[in-house]
Amino acid sequence: MRELSGVGIRGEAEFFRRVNxxxxxxxxxxxxxxxxxLHVVLILMVLGMGxxxxxxxxxxxxxxxxxxxxSFHLVNPPHYERERVHQMVKRxxxxxxxxxxxxxxxxxxxxxxxxxxxxxxxxxxxxEVNFELRTPVFQFDRNGQHMIIDRDGVVLEQSREPQSGLxxxxxxxxxxxxxxxxxxxxxxxxxxxxxxxxxxxxHRVVIxxxxxxxxxxxxxxxxxxxxxxYTQWKSRLGLHRxxxxxxxxxxxxxxxxYRQEA
Numbered sequence: 001m002r003e004l005s006g007v008g009i010r011g012e013a014e015f016f017r018r019v020n021x022x023x024x025x026x027x028x029x030x031x032x033x034x035x036x037x038l039h040v041v042l043i044l045m046v047l048g049m050g051x052x053x054x055x056x057x058x059x060x061x062x063x064x065x066x067x068x069x070x071s072f073h074l075v076n077p078p079h080y081e082r083e084r085v086h087q088m089v090k091r092x093x094x095x096x097x098x099x100x101x102x103x104x105x106x107x108x109x110x111x112x113x114x115x116x117x118x119x120x121x122x123x124x125x126x127x128e129v130n131f132e133l134r135t136p137v138f139q140f141d142r143n144g145q146h147m148i149i150d151r152d153g154v155v156l157e158q159s160r161e162p163q164s165g166l167x168x169x170x171x172x173x174x175x176x177x178x179x180x181x182x183x184x185x186x187x188x189x190x191x192x193x194x195x196x197x198x199x200x201x202x203h204r205v206v207i208x209x210x211x212x213x214x215x216x217x218x219x220x221x222x223x224x225x226x227x228x229x230y231t232q233w234k235s236r237l238g239l240h241r242x243x244x245x246x247x248x249x250x251x252x253x254x255x256x257x258y259r260q261e262a
Contacts (some may be wrong), residue, residue, distance in 0.1 A: 022150065069096050070125035077131055080148070080157035085111070089129070096121055113156050137188065139166040147199040151184055153177040167189055171198040179205055186223045191213075206245070214256065215245040223248070230254055 001053040006251075072089040088107050092099060101119045108117045113133050134150040139162060148157040148166065153174045162168070167187060169177075179186040180187075180197060183205070187194060193209040206215045209227070221227050226248040233254065 022141075052105055064095075066124050067096050068125060069093050069099060069127060071127075073122065073126055073128045075130040076133060077129075078111055078133060081111050081113055084131075089127075092127075094185060096123065096125060096127065099127065112154055136163070137184070138169045139163055140169050140172075140174075149174065149177070151177070151181070167191055167194050168196040169198060171200075172195045176203075182220045183207075183223055183234055190224065214243040217247040217249055218243065219248045219251075 116132040138149040140147040244259040
């Protein structure tokens with residue numbers, strides 16, 4: 001009987017222990033859920049307060065008069081269309097943080113003289129506009145108007161007076177300008193010595209140098225070297241007759257022709 005009684009007591013104790021463990025586990029789960037719920041509520045409150053503060057800060061920045069655009073700093077501005085640039089940028093005002101750079105850049109890129117442009121915000125109220133410009137190289141004389149043109153054939157400006165430092169082009173269309181590309185690197189270093197560049201009746205490139213009466217058919221490379229060799233050779237031989245042209249396109253030799261005497 002004592003053994004049966006001991007077994008019964010141990011069974012009841014084990015039963016109550018299991019029930020108690022289940023109760024404790026359930027209570028722990030409830031407390032965990034409550035704590036996690038409280039954490040979620042706190043996090044949502046913090047996020048809400050952060051969002052509200054961010055919205056108020058953004059609203060303050062976007063309406064703060066100190067951030068309104070006051071000036072445009074133009075770096076390397078166009079020479080021929082400077083006034084047009086000033087008229088363009090004057091239309092762009094308001095808060096510097098929301099200024100539409102895309103539209104402004106698109107407008108500035110429509111200027112013939114502009115190759116590329118970059119825009120930078122200089123807080124609190126200045127926009128820096130940095131231009132990369134096309135370089136004028138040629139000028140055409142068209143009915144008393146001088147067309148200022150870059151190496152790509154883009155007309156940059158029209159002028160009544162010839163511009164110094166540019167290569168004058170005659171008897172040549174804008175579409176033929178790429179044919180001058182092989183000579184540009186050397187011609188640009190001696191612009192002031194070139195009277196004009198053009199084409200003959202057979203569409204061959206010719207160059208007229210200042211101080212040299214004959215026309216020159218240039219080689220595809222080493223133009224200045226070949227020209228110097230020719231003038232030295234001409235001086236040594238004492239050629240005094242009126243030479244009409246000299247052809248420098250062939251290596252190690254020169255071809256030239258005299259003007260026909262009347």
